[in-house]
Amino acid sequence: EPEVTQTPSHQVTQMGQEVILRCVPISNHLYFYWYRQILGQKVEFLVSFYNNEISEKSEIFDDQFSVERPDGSNFTLKIRSTKLEDSAMYFCASSAFESFGANVLTFGAGSRLTVL
């Protein structure tokens, strides 16, 4: 079964360092997303991406965050200068959007970011 793959599974970084989280969405999917889950809390929307541009972003997604699709397969989330509160599980997701109703998000296994 097709899946969304994320790397790394766990990254530990020092505060102020740049981090890049990588995702390979399902190949025929058109919409890509990043969500975040702080330990023990709900999953929160960060950003959606379609046709090589951001289609929507939340208030969490400030200037320290950026996304890009550098080639035909990878979708990356960059955090420029990490803060302690960026420690969370980051989920990549993709969807095919065959129709509004069938737009199921398929999530990756997540990348756990720990900022020290």
Place this chain on the structure above:
Amino acid sequence: AQKITQTQPGMFVQEKEAVTLDCTYDTSDPSYGLFWYKQPSSGEMIFLIYQGSYDQQNATEGRYSLNFQKARKSANLVISASQLGDSAMYFCAMREPLNFNKFYFGSGTKLNVKP
């Protein structure tokens, strides 16, 4: 106001019994989608079941069914014949057409299945 409310932080169920996980939602849009995801201790998010606001029938997927009560704005997940592997966090989520890229998640319910 919260878009999705899950009022049960934790639930216990005996193996082989059925369990209902509650979810209520808040939207003024007549067209929306409701989803349930399972998150095992390993962390990944696994899609379980979908219900569209215009669907006449309650959604079912194997042992999972969704008790959709539109007037009450509730979309409870029913797991029949619980198995030990069902122990996990369960998240209810909603998508509205105005922001179809954005899913709103509830705070989750931790289900523990006892042998």
